[in-house]
Protein backbone atom coordinates (compact mmCIF):
# COMPACT_ATOMS: atom_id res chain seq x y z
CA UNK A 1 0.00 0.00 0.00
CA UNK A 2 1.23 3.49 -0.80
CA UNK A 3 2.44 5.38 2.31
CA UNK A 4 -0.14 8.18 1.96
CA UNK A 5 -3.01 5.71 1.67
CA UNK A 6 -1.68 3.75 4.64
CA UNK A 7 -1.43 6.84 6.84
CA UNK A 8 -4.92 7.96 5.81
CA UNK A 9 -6.17 4.59 6.99
CA UNK A 10 -4.37 5.00 10.35
CA UNK A 11 -5.82 8.49 10.70
CA UNK A 12 -9.31 7.13 10.09
CA UNK A 13 -8.87 4.40 12.71
CA UNK A 14 -7.11 6.42 15.41
CA UNK A 15 -9.01 7.20 18.59
CA UNK A 16 -6.40 9.68 19.77
CA UNK A 17 -3.77 11.48 17.73
CA UNK A 18 -0.74 13.42 18.89
CA UNK A 19 1.10 15.74 16.53
CA UNK A 20 4.68 16.73 17.42
CA UNK A 21 5.76 19.80 15.48
CA UNK A 22 9.06 21.56 14.97
CA UNK A 23 10.26 24.64 13.13
CA UNK A 24 9.46 23.10 9.72
CA UNK A 25 5.78 23.31 10.63
CA UNK A 26 6.00 27.10 10.38
CA UNK A 27 8.38 27.24 7.38
CA UNK A 28 5.60 27.63 4.83
CA UNK A 29 4.28 30.57 6.88
CA UNK A 30 7.63 32.27 6.32
CA UNK A 31 9.09 31.71 9.80
CA UNK A 32 12.74 30.58 9.50
CA UNK A 33 13.78 27.15 10.79
CA UNK A 34 16.93 26.65 12.88
CA UNK A 35 19.11 24.15 11.05
CA UNK A 36 18.09 23.87 7.38
CA UNK A 37 19.02 26.24 4.53
CA UNK A 38 18.35 29.78 5.79
CA UNK A 39 18.15 28.38 9.34
CA UNK A 40 18.68 30.81 12.22
CA UNK A 41 21.53 28.78 13.72
CA UNK A 42 23.44 29.10 10.44
CA UNK A 43 23.61 32.87 10.88
CA UNK A 44 23.47 33.30 14.64
CA UNK A 45 25.20 31.49 17.49
CA UNK A 46 22.74 30.08 20.03
CA UNK A 47 25.22 30.71 22.84
CA UNK A 48 25.06 34.47 22.03
CA UNK A 49 21.29 34.67 21.95
CA UNK A 50 19.48 31.73 23.47
CA UNK A 51 20.99 31.02 26.87
CA UNK A 52 20.40 32.57 30.31
CA UNK A 53 24.11 33.53 30.32
CA UNK A 54 23.71 35.46 27.05
CA UNK A 55 20.78 37.41 28.50
CA UNK A 56 22.76 38.08 31.69
CA UNK A 57 25.72 39.35 29.64
CA UNK A 58 23.87 41.43 27.04
CA UNK A 59 20.12 41.67 27.68
CA UNK A 60 19.71 44.37 25.01
CA UNK A 61 21.18 42.20 22.23
CA UNK A 62 19.06 39.19 23.18
CA UNK A 63 15.96 41.35 23.54
CA UNK A 64 16.49 42.94 20.11
CA UNK A 65 16.87 39.54 18.48
CA UNK A 66 13.61 38.33 20.00
CA UNK A 67 11.90 41.59 18.97
CA UNK A 68 13.02 40.93 15.39
CA UNK A 69 11.63 37.39 15.55
CA UNK A 70 8.37 38.62 17.11
CA UNK A 71 7.99 40.98 14.13
CA UNK A 72 8.52 38.13 11.62
CA UNK A 73 6.03 35.93 13.43
CA UNK A 74 3.43 38.67 13.80
CA UNK A 75 3.54 39.17 10.02
CA UNK A 76 3.12 35.42 9.37
CA UNK A 77 -0.18 33.62 8.88
CA UNK A 78 -1.01 30.00 9.68
CA UNK A 79 -0.91 27.92 6.48
CA UNK A 80 -3.10 25.11 5.16
CA UNK A 81 -1.28 22.55 7.30
CA UNK A 82 -2.00 24.43 10.55
CA UNK A 83 -5.59 24.89 9.42
CA UNK A 84 -5.95 21.19 8.59
CA UNK A 85 -4.91 20.21 12.13
CA UNK A 86 -7.43 22.65 13.62
CA UNK A 87 -10.15 21.39 11.30
CA UNK A 88 -9.42 17.81 12.33
CA UNK A 89 -10.35 18.76 15.86
CA UNK A 90 -13.50 20.51 14.68
CA UNK A 91 -14.50 17.31 12.87
CA UNK A 92 -14.40 15.55 16.24
CA UNK A 93 -10.95 13.95 16.25
CA UNK A 94 -9.02 13.93 19.57
CA UNK A 95 -5.91 15.77 18.49
CA UNK A 96 -3.21 17.06 20.83
CA UNK A 97 -0.51 19.26 19.32
CA UNK A 98 2.83 19.15 21.12
CA UNK A 99 4.96 21.89 19.62
CA UNK A 100 8.57 22.93 19.94
CA UNK A 101 7.59 26.20 18.26
CA UNK A 102 7.18 29.39 20.24
CA UNK A 103 5.22 31.29 17.57
CA UNK A 104 1.61 30.48 18.56
CA UNK A 105 0.60 29.70 14.96
CA UNK A 106 -1.24 26.49 15.91
CA UNK A 107 -3.46 28.43 18.32
CA UNK A 108 -4.01 31.16 15.74
CA UNK A 109 -5.17 28.48 13.29
CA UNK A 110 -7.73 27.29 15.84
CA UNK A 111 -6.12 24.24 17.51
CA UNK A 112 -7.26 24.18 21.13
CA UNK A 113 -5.15 21.39 22.67
CA UNK A 114 -1.66 22.80 22.20
CA UNK A 115 1.26 22.03 24.52
CA UNK A 116 4.14 24.46 24.12
CA UNK A 117 7.26 22.49 25.03
CA UNK A 118 9.66 25.41 24.49
CA UNK A 119 7.41 28.17 25.83
CA UNK A 120 6.05 31.14 23.91
CA UNK A 121 7.71 34.14 22.34
CA UNK A 122 4.59 36.11 23.36
CA UNK A 123 5.18 35.44 27.04
CA UNK A 124 7.37 37.69 29.17
CA UNK A 125 8.69 36.50 32.49
CA UNK A 126 10.77 37.98 35.23
CA UNK A 127 14.33 36.71 35.69
CA UNK A 128 14.07 37.24 39.45
CA UNK A 129 10.53 36.42 40.61
CA UNK A 130 7.49 34.45 39.42
CA UNK A 131 5.88 37.34 37.56
CA UNK A 132 4.84 36.59 33.97
CA UNK A 133 2.39 37.93 31.43
CA UNK A 134 1.39 37.41 27.82
CA UNK A 135 2.20 40.41 25.63
CA UNK A 136 1.23 40.38 21.98
CA UNK A 137 2.69 43.81 21.28
CA UNK A 138 4.62 43.48 18.07
CA UNK A 139 6.97 46.40 18.60
CA UNK A 140 8.19 45.98 22.13
CA UNK A 141 10.46 48.53 23.78
CA UNK A 142 14.12 48.51 22.63
CA UNK A 143 15.22 47.43 26.11
CA UNK A 144 13.75 44.59 28.19
CA UNK A 145 10.90 45.93 30.35
CA UNK A 146 11.13 45.92 34.12
CA UNK A 147 9.05 43.62 36.34
CA UNK A 148 6.18 45.53 37.97
CA UNK A 149 6.47 43.33 41.08
CA UNK A 150 10.18 43.29 41.86
CA UNK A 151 12.02 45.53 39.38
CA UNK A 152 13.92 42.61 37.78
CA UNK A 153 14.28 42.39 33.99
CA UNK A 154 11.58 40.67 31.94
CA UNK A 155 12.88 38.08 29.49
CA UNK A 156 11.22 36.14 26.66
CA UNK A 157 9.19 33.22 28.04
CA UNK A 158 10.95 30.64 25.90
CA UNK A 159 13.12 27.71 26.91
CA UNK A 160 16.79 28.45 26.34
CA UNK A 161 19.70 26.05 25.94
CA UNK A 162 20.65 24.58 29.28
CA UNK A 163 17.17 25.15 30.75
CA UNK A 164 14.59 22.56 31.70
CA UNK A 165 11.29 22.24 29.87
CA UNK A 166 8.23 23.42 31.80
CA UNK A 167 7.57 20.24 33.86
CA UNK A 168 3.80 20.23 33.35
CA UNK A 169 4.15 20.61 29.59
CA UNK A 170 6.60 17.72 29.46
CA UNK A 171 4.42 15.45 31.62
CA UNK A 172 1.33 16.27 29.55
CA UNK A 173 3.24 15.59 26.31
CA UNK A 174 4.43 12.18 27.45
CA UNK A 175 0.94 11.30 28.59
CA UNK A 176 -0.61 12.38 25.27
CA UNK A 177 1.95 10.37 23.30
CA UNK A 178 1.53 7.28 25.49
CA UNK A 179 -2.24 7.37 25.08
CA UNK A 180 -2.22 7.92 21.33
CA UNK A 181 -2.81 5.45 18.54
CA UNK A 182 -1.07 7.69 16.06
CA UNK A 183 1.83 10.13 16.42
CA UNK A 184 2.66 12.47 13.55
CA UNK A 185 6.15 14.00 13.75
CA UNK A 186 6.25 17.09 11.56
CA UNK A 187 9.07 19.44 10.58
CA UNK A 188 11.70 18.57 13.15
CA UNK A 189 15.24 17.29 12.78
CA UNK A 190 14.77 15.38 16.03
CA UNK A 191 18.08 16.63 17.38
CA UNK A 192 16.93 18.56 20.44
CA UNK A 193 16.18 16.64 23.62
CA UNK A 194 14.01 15.82 25.41
CA UNK A 195 11.46 16.56 22.61
CA UNK A 196 13.28 14.04 20.41
CA UNK A 197 12.44 11.29 22.91
CA UNK A 198 8.74 11.49 22.08
CA UNK A 199 8.86 9.57 18.77
CA UNK A 200 10.61 6.50 20.29
CA UNK A 201 8.31 6.77 23.30
CA UNK A 202 5.26 6.64 21.00
CA UNK A 203 6.65 3.58 19.29
CA UNK A 204 7.28 1.81 22.62
CA UNK A 205 3.75 2.64 23.72
CA UNK A 206 2.32 1.01 20.61
CA UNK A 207 1.38 4.06 18.53
CA UNK A 208 1.93 4.22 14.78
CA UNK A 209 4.59 6.89 14.31
CA UNK A 210 4.71 8.85 11.05
CA UNK A 211 7.21 11.46 9.90
CA UNK A 212 6.16 14.32 7.61
CA UNK A 213 9.14 16.24 6.25
CA UNK A 214 10.54 17.23 2.83
CA UNK A 215 13.97 16.09 4.08
CA UNK A 216 13.27 13.01 6.22
CA UNK A 217 15.48 12.66 9.27
CA UNK A 218 16.57 9.11 8.50
CA UNK A 219 15.85 8.13 12.11
CA UNK A 220 14.45 4.63 12.46
CA UNK A 221 11.64 5.65 14.84
CA UNK A 222 8.95 5.72 12.14
CA UNK A 223 6.39 3.30 10.75
CA UNK A 224 5.92 5.46 7.67
CA UNK A 225 7.45 8.59 6.17
CA UNK A 226 5.54 11.11 4.05
CA UNK A 227 8.15 13.09 2.19
CA UNK A 228 7.05 16.63 1.40
CA UNK A 229 5.97 19.96 2.87
CA UNK A 230 3.39 19.66 5.62
CA UNK A 231 1.22 22.42 4.12
CA UNK A 232 0.58 20.10 1.20
CA UNK A 233 0.47 16.77 3.01
CA UNK A 234 -1.71 17.53 6.04
CA UNK A 235 -4.80 18.65 4.08
CA UNK A 236 -4.64 15.34 2.20
CA UNK A 237 -4.84 13.41 5.48
CA UNK A 238 -7.94 15.21 6.70
CA UNK A 239 -10.73 12.70 7.20
CA UNK A 240 -13.90 13.33 5.23
CA UNK A 241 -16.39 15.41 7.21
CA UNK A 242 -18.15 13.32 9.87
CA UNK A 243 -15.81 10.36 9.42
CA UNK A 244 -13.43 11.29 12.26
CA UNK A 245 -13.54 9.53 15.61
Ligand code: OAD
Nearest residue numbers: 022023024027033034035100187188189192213215229230
Ligand atom coordinates in the same frame (compact mmCIF):
# COMPACT_ATOMS: atom_id res chain seq x y z
P1 OAD B 1 15.14 22.42 12.84
O1 OAD B 1 15.43 23.76 12.24
O2 OAD B 1 16.23 21.67 13.48
O3 OAD B 1 14.50 21.48 11.74
C1 OAD B 1 13.50 21.90 10.86
C2 OAD B 1 12.99 20.69 10.12
O4 OAD B 1 11.87 21.10 9.36
C3 OAD B 1 13.98 20.06 9.13
O5 OAD B 1 13.96 18.64 9.31
C4 OAD B 1 13.40 20.42 7.76
O6 OAD B 1 13.66 19.44 6.79
C5 OAD B 1 11.91 20.47 8.10
N1 OAD B 1 11.07 21.26 7.18
C6 OAD B 1 11.42 22.35 6.45
N2 OAD B 1 10.36 22.79 5.74
C7 OAD B 1 9.31 21.97 6.04
C8 OAD B 1 7.96 21.90 5.61
N3 OAD B 1 7.45 22.77 4.75
N4 OAD B 1 7.18 20.90 6.10
C9 OAD B 1 7.69 20.00 6.99
N5 OAD B 1 8.96 20.02 7.43
C10 OAD B 1 9.77 20.98 6.95
O7 OAD B 1 13.93 22.65 13.86
P2 OAD B 1 13.49 21.82 15.15
O8 OAD B 1 13.74 20.37 14.99
O9 OAD B 1 12.12 22.26 15.49
O10 OAD B 1 14.87 25.07 20.43
O11 OAD B 1 14.47 22.40 16.23
C11 OAD B 1 14.28 22.03 17.55
C12 OAD B 1 14.69 23.12 18.48
O12 OAD B 1 16.00 23.58 18.15
C13 OAD B 1 13.86 24.38 18.42
O13 OAD B 1 12.65 24.29 19.13
C14 OAD B 1 14.78 25.39 19.03
C15 OAD B 1 16.05 25.03 18.30
O14 OAD B 1 17.23 25.36 18.97
C16 OAD B 1 14.93 26.04 21.32
O15 OAD B 1 14.91 27.22 21.02
C17 OAD B 1 15.00 25.54 22.73
